[in-house]
Amino acid sequence: MGKVNLNRVPMPKQDPQIRVKNFNEVALGYGYQQAKAEAERCIQCPKPTCIEGCPVEINITGFIKAIVDGDMPEAVKVLKDKNSLPGICGRVCPQETQCESKCIFAKKGAPIAIGRLARYVADWEQANLKPSVLPSVKTNLTGKRVAVVGSGPASLTAAADLAKMGHGVTIFEALHAAGGVLTYGIPEFRLPKHIVRTEVDYVKSLGVEIKLDYVVGKKITVDELLNNNYQAVFLGIGAGLPLFLKIPGENLNGVYSANEFLTRVNLMKAYRFPDYYTPIKVGKRIAVIGGGNVAMDSARTALRLGAEEVYIVYRRSEVEMPARQEEIENAKEEGIKFKLLTSPKRFLGNEQNWLVAMECYKMELGEPDSGGRRRPIVIRGSEFAMDVDIVIVALGTTPNPLIAATTQGLEITDKGTIIADETTGKTTKPEVWAGGDIISGSATVISAMGAGKRAAASINAYLMDSK
């Protein structure tokens, strides 16, 4: 064992003053010397606890060792053995609460930067080994076919694993581009779309067919899929419906859901209007309601589109914010202002229905709620107004009811999530599995990927058992 080195190699980033004026990626990624230096900090625990923290069980110490050895093709191979989307995960996984939190150096505040190293390996592959180094797989060896609905992280992972197991896989995606939230939700500056495209192409290279513009529940139902030569269906349809506050004025012009704001920018490229036809209203003073990653993404996007002042309005304090610490820091560096312990009461408009201001309550924190976070309580008489011309509501999302409503025998909870076994993803309907946000409500990319992986294993066992 080498001597303990607690100096995490910092991630090089674009300067805040410059990056607020562009949509290029903020985190620039390690170079080889940086990656090697960080990888060498890993002491290669005989029983690596980091792997326990990884929902897809990547052989973390294995790929780190390959970096130290300078054997990058081997690092790629080890990483992609369990994770088909490493460039995406390396960028957007909350490693600080997963693998890195289990690193033995975490207690000393300096866990190995596993996420950054994973990203380094994925980027190295994209730069040096097009197409993939992995041996090409013979597709559909088993003669079994699986329909995967949606093309977000859960679906892409399930599809890739099922294809590797030799099954024929077709993905049905409602939008005109694959990737789900990776494409329409997470901004370019945090997850460049060429990374998503390359990893989607990798999944395709495994033999997975992707049908775009295909709204399951409208163009075809799950039952029709099962009657049309698919022996199993995986539903990775995410939680697509935006939540609103249900307060007066919410339908004023200028009040966006984060889904709409981000979809216009990311999927439709409204940041390049009018070269691209999709418009977006930017405004001068913007308030983003919410404290999660989507709120940070929305606020930072608004800033890049030219807003003068952007506020995060959150009803609890900063410690309760669900956003990643890194994203909160990035937002602060860029000049996003935080209005904490503040909750909107109503939105005020002019005669033309345009938003002009937002009335808010000040809040205080009470006892912890069932989720363990301290409950926000309205302070009576504390109302105050903020002049804003655009509001982006980033309160989270709920499941899209379209598929449940059109599928016989698929049971859902009162929250609209599909009921499924946690370890296998099996739903109440035979031959149908589900995973990701459609089961859990809004969660993370990596947890969706873990669910996709477990469902793929369960589907494989089912298909190999049945004649």
Add this chain to the structure above:
Amino acid sequence: MYKIISKRDLVPKIHLLKIAEPTLAKKSQPGQFVLIRIDEEGERIPLNIADWDENEGNVTVVFFENGATTHKLALLKEGDFIANFVGPLGVPTRIEKFGHVVCIAGGVATGFIIPMAKALKSKGNKVTSIIWEKTEKMVFWEDRLASASDKLIVATEDGSYGRKGSAPMLLKEMLESGERIDQVNAMGPGPMLKACSEVTRPFGVKTIVSLHSIMVDGIGMCGSCRVSVGGVTKFACVDGPDFDGHQVDWGLFFARNAIYIKEEKIAFDKHLA
């Protein structure tokens, strides 16, 4: 990519595109719509489904040129392709036996109300249809809608063809003359939908309006198309496009449909002027 297998200019500014899409042709129902995107730079806009042919595997849309995207769409020719053509979206129009149903088509809507009139008629309803256009040269498919209805009335605003006047005016006449109407189904410009709803309100005649809102995904993800109906926020893309016209907050509907008027002009000037 989806191939345009035929293109026709029906009357000034109103065009027909027949698109090859066999699966959609099997699934379309009256009152539904598609979302289209012309090319990589394009926006997604909803267009009403005008017709579908299961045997030939195609779907027809009829649209009015009123923005950058529809202008550009009107320039396409037979054999061209569009990038995306997604559907069938929206809840199909409720087709039941109501009794006497008046189907009102304003402007471009004659192009896509026919499947609805046909379906209502085949359910045993007596169907009276009204075509309302500005002037004679905008009247089209009178024969087609006539054969899908028991009775057809054509009105033009300037009186150059058929009755002089508006669809709401004709509707009011019918109601005031004591003619029994069990339901009105209206498609067309927002102000006409609103006016028809106001006419029927005192008579308590159920009035279903098909709302054309601004959409992005068309599958309930974004809320761009939200409308207030009976005080409750609904998404026109997944809860509609059909709503009870007496319950719609029309002021909000018009205001939200005007959000991007400035940008619409900028895009037009950049690409099409």
